[in-house]
Amino acid sequence: MNNTIQEIKNDDRLLRRVKLEHIRDDMTAIPLAFKLRKKIGETGLSVYIERLTDYAKTIRDVTLYRLYILSAGQIRDIGLDCMHKPEPDDYSHSEIIGSITSSVSSKLAKAAVYIKYP
Amino acid sequence: MTALQERTKIRANEGNISTNENWVVGNVVQQIFPFEKLLVEDIYAYAYLPGSSRVMVVRYINNPSEKAQEFLRKLARFSKLPENWDNEGAAPPEEKIISTASDFISQLDEFELPLYFVAPGPNGEIYLEYRNGNNTAEIFFNEDENEEMILYKGKEQIYSGEINIDLLINHLR
Numbered sequence: 001m002n003n004t005i006q007e008i009k010n011d012d013r014l015l016r017r018v019k020l021e022h023i024r025d026d027m028t029a030i031p032l033a034f035k036l037r038k039k040i041g042e043t044g045l046s047v048y049i050e051r052l053t054d055y056a057k058t059i060r061d062v063t064l065y066r067l068y069i070l071s072a073g074q075i076r077d078i079g080l081d082c083m084h085k086p087e088p089d090d091y092s093h094s095e096i097i098g099s100i101t102s103s104v105s106s107k108l109a110k111a112a113v114y115i116k117y118p
Numbered sequence: 119m120t121a122l123q124e125r126t127k128i129r130a131n132e133g134n135i136s137t138n139e140n141w142v143v144g145n146v147v148q149q150i151f152p153f154e155k156l157l158v159e160d161i162y163a164y165a166y167l168p169g170s171s172r173v174m175v176v177r178y179i180n181n182p183s184e185k186a187q188e189f190l191r192k193l194a195r196f197s198k199l200p201e202n203w204d205n206e207g208a209a210p211p212e213e214k215i216i217s218t219a220s221d222f223i224s225q226l227d228e229f230e231l232p233l234y235f236v237a238p239g240p241n242g243e244i245y246l247e248y249r250n251g252n253n254t255a256e257i258f259f260n261e262d263e264n265e266e267m268i269l270y271k272g273k274e275q276i277y278s279g280e281i282n283i284d285l286l287i288n289h290l291r
Contacts, residue, residue: 019204021237030247031256031268032239039241040207064205102258102266103278110273 010073014047044095052092068112
């Protein structure tokens, strides 16, 4: 497994997997798609560096999820940061970290752009 | 939710009046007067106007609109969500949170605000959204019973904080 930590540059594009329940009819994501799961102790929002992965791998199950994209620069403009945190089965895995309040989740959702896949 | 109890849409001879606008109908000459204070006691509201007779108006309890009924049915279904309903560890919303969200929808239905979206969150919270053109209101009924409201004009977030009914109504009208 490659454990080399990559620097995430502002123009890096990060993919977020969003459940269908958290997508409006116009395919925009609602803020709940960017909430931390406190009960399982999540400390960062999982995202995947686009240049290190492909959509098929990231989406996992096309019947349950859709993909959204944000640039690292957009995330940092909101006052958050992102770090590369490879997982054993996914080298592209990264996390959005910082104070993720409802207001911040809402801003992330507004900034996220839907990827037409599949 | 106290703020909601202070607002009762009343039906009088002239039609429907929203008390948050501080209007009341006089019973003598059938005119509408601005009025600073309206006392709401259970189902009756008494309004006093200088120089006029006391008038009594009866609060009407309307059936929820079709849209509100649709959202209330969706909320009711959330109570049947199991633990880990999203296969990623999500908690189902507790009855108390569902009930708070239902009351909110029912009471604000009288103001004909445009309901747009409702969904359960990963922590047991409930998200409710109203939308009127470019104006959006996002309401969070959080699992810790904290309630939040975020308002947008287009993509600009113009308010984030506690639920403010006056602000919400004005934003969506």
